[in-house]
Amino acid sequence: xxxxxxNSTDIGSVVVNSTDVLESIVPLLLERFSWVFTLIKAIGILxxxxxxxxxxxxxxxxxxxxxxKRIEEVVMKVDEKVDHLLKDISVIKSTKLQKEEGSQxxxxxxxxxxERTEKxxxxxx
Numbered sequence: 001x002x003x004x005x006x007n008s009t010d011i012g013s014v015v016v017n018s019t020d021v022l023e024s025i026v027p028l029l030l031e032r033f034s035w036v037f038t039l040i041k042a043i044g045i046l047x048x049x050x051x052x053x054x055x056x057x058x059x060x061x062x063x064x065x066x067x068x069k070r071i072e073e074v075v076m077k078v079d080e081k082v083d084h085l086l087k088d089i090s091v092i093k094s095t096k097l098q099k100e101e102g103s104q105x106x107x108x109x110x111x112x113x114x115e116r117t118e119k120x121x122x123x124x125x
Contacts, residue, residue, distance in 0.1 A: 030037075
């Protein structure tokens, strides 16, 4: 009974009608949702601009890192030189202090000797 209802000509006409419907619906959908396609294009353009910005910032940050590294190397060299100079200055000061202390000791010991001799002279008189 079902076979009797479906003829080969009916199936062909259904297929033809469905393609006609699709052909008429697609342009209507494109007209209605054209703003979606425009939005997708705008997002794509913004994405490309953002990628260019990222590439530029990456390159500039690499240059800045190199510059900072060079400055750091120079600062380390200067720091080593200052440490060396400070070491030299401390050695000079320590030898100067030792000489001053030695001369003061000699000076004090001379005073003590002089006092002792004076006391001795007074006692003997």
